[in-house]
Amino acid sequence: MFQEFRHIRLQEIADVNYLLTPEQSTTPIGLHSPAAAVMTDFETVTPVTVSQDQQVDEALEWMKSQHVRFLFAVNDNNQLTGVVTARDIMGRRVMSHMQTSGAAREDVLVKHIMVGKSQLQALTFEQLQHAKIGDVMLTLKGSGEQHVLIIDESLASVKRVRGIISASDISRKLKVGFEVMYEAKSFAEIERIITHGGGI
Structure with missing residues (x-):
């Protein structure tokens, strides 16, 4: 069964002292970094969805x-109908x-409280390819939103x-302090923290 395979020589690790972390393997991220660096890409990560007919506490x-803290609401045909957040x-x-x-709780x-897709705005992937993180922050800081599609x-x-x-x-990748990050729930709040200190 294993005739087509070969033995690989194992290495000693007595002289290895460090663990690689994702932060070490990438360049530091700042407001001038490409915006695509902070996008969750659904070509590599499966989006989390919920039926629009799901009871809200079950969705939570x-x-x-x-x-x-965010779900895409879909109908019976698995088509996007809106979004719902915690x-x-x-x-x-x-x-x-x-x-x-x-109605009782x-x-x-989900469909009773979600933001329908007709009310949502988004950036195109092409726009994102030519944008910096700071551009996204400036665009969204007045919206009060926590997410952009x-x-x-x-x-x-x-x-x-x-x-x-x-x-x-964004707050995590910009290394905004943990306590501050916990409080910073919108793009506007992160922008305020970075501008007035306590950020990167």
Whole structure:
């Protein structure tokens, strides 16, 4: 069975003292770095989705299990219908829907509180290729948003979401301090921290 393979000589590691970390293998990231460096690319990472008909607290548990604070909502045909964040579920949106509809919390679904795709804006992958992180920060600092979507077109001219940039990823990669990063939830807050000290 192993005739086509060969033995590989194992090496001693007595003189090896260090572990490589991702930060060491890449150049430091700053506001002048390419914006693509902070994009989660769905060519290599599978986006986390939820049915728009999922109950909101179940969707929140799904987020926790996947270690994300953002989900793409899809319909029965697996087509994008909107997005929902942990902040949407834990904030006022659920209570507001319950008050206006008279529904109990267990009857509130993702589609009742999500931001529909008609309300979303995005950057194109081509725009991102020519942008710096600082450009993205400037563009989004007035929005109060925590995430921005990146779209492109397939070879068959089908538009799709190619990736996402999150404020938390930017703050982590810019090495904003942990306590500060925990508080910095939007692009605007990160920009304020970097401008007024306590950042990189």
